[in-house]
Amino acid sequence: MISQHTVGFDPADRLAKDPESVRKRFWAKFKRVAASLPFAEDLLSAYYCTFDSKTPRHVQAALLGAIAYFILPFDFIPDMLPVLGFTDDAAVLATAIRLVAAHITPEHREAARARLQRIVEA
Numbered sequence: 739m740i741s742q743h744t745v746g747f748d749p750a751d752r753l754a755k756d757p758e759s760v761r762k763r764f765w766a767k768f769k770r771v772a773a774s775l776p777f778a779e780d781l782l783s784a785y786y787c788t789f790d791s792k793t794p795r796h797v798q799a800a801l802l803g804a805i806a807y808f809i810l811p812f813d814f815i816p817d818m819l820p821v822l823g824f825t826d827d828a829a830v831l832a833t834a835i836r837l838v839a840a841h842i843t844p845e846h847r848e849a850a851r852a853r854l855q856r857i858v859e860a
Contacts, residue, residue, distance in 0.1 A: 760802060761789070763809040772857050777828045781808065782850030784835055787842045797838040804834035 764785060772778050787793050788801040807830045835842065 757789070757802065760806055760809065764805055767809050769857060771824075772854065775824060777824075777831060778854055779847070779850050780835060781805075781831055782853055783842050783846045784831060786846040786849045787838075790843075790846065793841055797841045800834050800838050804831045807831075 768775075768778075768781070775781065784801045785805060788798050788805060793801075808827045
């Protein structure tokens with residue numbers, strides 16, 4: 739018999755159900771690590787798509803899960819490890835983006851480029 743506490747990815751599930759918490763924690767972590775993320779623009783594009791009111795709910799849910807995985811304090815591969823640290827985050831994000839790519843618009847990508855530029859210049 740499976741208890742309700744063992745079903746799913748409990749911390750990620752709880753985090754994904756609280757979009758405001760995801761927003762706050764996302765920006766705090768993103769600004770800290772943006773310079774070392776080779777997939778920073780894709781991550782920001784996914785973020786803007788997730789919080790766009792025109793994005794369908796199922797797409798928001800898929801991307802929110804990937805973003806929640808990025809901000810979780812534990813990983814399969816710890817983020818502190820040089821070179822390998824963000825590979826699991828990149829894989830989760832790439833999978834989510836591949837599933838919903840048609841919903842990430844040029845506007846989301848342009849907003850991501852502009853924000854990334856402002857963060858890098860700051």
